[in-house]
Amino acid sequence: MLSPEPAKVSYYEKRKAVFPKVVSGPFRRFKWLMLVVTLGIYYLTPWLRWDRGPYAPDQAVLVDLANRRFYMFSIEIWPHEFYFVAGLLIMAGIGLFLITSAFGRAWCGYSCPQTIWTDLFQHVDRLIDGDRNAQLKLEAGPWNAAKLFKRGLKWSIYLAISFWTGGAWIMYFADAPTLTVDFWTGQAAPVAYATVAVLTATTFIFGGFMREQVCIYMCPWPRIQTAMLDEKSLIVTYKDWRGEQRGSVKAKERQPDVIGDCVDCNQCVAVCPTGYDIRNGPDIACITCGLCIDACDKVMVQLDRPRGLIDYATLEDCEHERAGGQRRSILKTALHWRTLAYFGVWAAIGAGLLFALGTRTRIDLSVAKDRNPPFMLLSNGEVRNDYTIKLRNMEARPRPMSVTLEGLPGAVMWTDEMGRESASRELQFTVAPDQTKPVRVYVVAPQGTEEEEFTFVLAARDREAGGDRAETRFDAPEEDHDE
Ligand code: SF4
Ligand code: SF4
Structure with a gap:
């Protein structure tokens, strides 16, 4: 006897459209505030100017990929200082834990981009279609001229917001006024158009249509938070x-x-x-x-x-x-040991970053020694080692600086520009704004000098203090002890 056909079970639940009714009250007011503040920051920040002098861009917040710099008001981050960005990302992560510990899923409710843009699109729905009951009626009604018009208008507004959102993003990566002109005259880089297209599409789909499904089915953060609550x-x-x-x-x-x-x-x-x-x-x-x-x-x-x-x-x-x-009270509830522990870690990282930012030197030095040959024995018995030193000026103005030898008694050095006849224990340079200057340096030590460690010392020669040190090695022939 044939067994009865198994009942078909569907694991897919079709989305039930949500038409939230307008409401007023303190939480709604707070959501309005967050909507205005976060969107205002996102859309307007690239247009803020910040005077850094003639040698650096005047955009307050700029990720300058071409020159590998990150500008944030008076702070300029170089690629080798990426630990500041990493530190900020870690702080943002711990900040999320801190907020979750103190106020539950406040990030999801008030400041997650998915929440903000969904909220914005729901206001557009109300503006065009009316409140919940009108939206339900329109949704259930036939596709007549009025519905076609309203849908067309609403989706056009969605598209405009989405396009503006994608367009604002690329402004963080180039001078905003210049890029705007280039974009509309077809002169921007292809990657700019591709980025705007992708962000327009994702904002349109996620904010306009998928909405709460992103939170419920796609986003990993609610699952992580559930484990934390x-x-x-x-x-x-x-x-x-x-x-x-x-x-x-x-x-x-x-x-x-x-x-x-x-x-x-x-x-x-x-x-x-x-x-x-x-x-x-x-x-x-x-x-x-x-x-x-x-x-x-x-x-x-x-x-x-x-x-x-x-x-x-x-x-x-x-x-x-x-x-x-x-x-x-909510404040008393929020202040428990776990929240304080998160705050302690978050504040410690923040204090560490601030300290590093306040004490970082804006000039530095790196040294690479020639390995082949490790040394040259000159006809008069002196020993020469060659180095490439890199002098970095991280400020938006030219900086005079000097490099001196510490250790290696009797040794002198020179560069191709100055020649052997001007050799001394101190070299002077001026490094252009925001530049790294590579220099070939020849160090010669008296006959009989043995292999030893020594240091190149970099010092600023202007009013502002600053400097750096780089230890390296001087190679020399081994002494013949048989004599
Ligand atoms: S249905 Fe909801 S809003 Fe109405 S009284 Fe009950 S809990 Fe309150
Ligand atoms: S998402 Fe949660 S807090 Fe917000 S209205 Fe719905 S049930 Fe209430």
């Missing part, structure tokens, strides 16, 4: 002991001991940008934006019931409150 972490939570059993106002009047505060009005779900019902408990789909708190508090105020049926609280606080205790 515990009963002491601030989350958006529904106080089921207070809200359940759900029922209407009339039902509560009839059975005040049975019916809870939740009137099942669904306002918390209607405003949620990911369409999640927080009454089902904490979930990866909740980005903790707090909009459901705004919505529910409004309902509670209208019904003359205490606010905070949905609240920003730790599970520990909820248990305490359930047992009849008082809620702790």
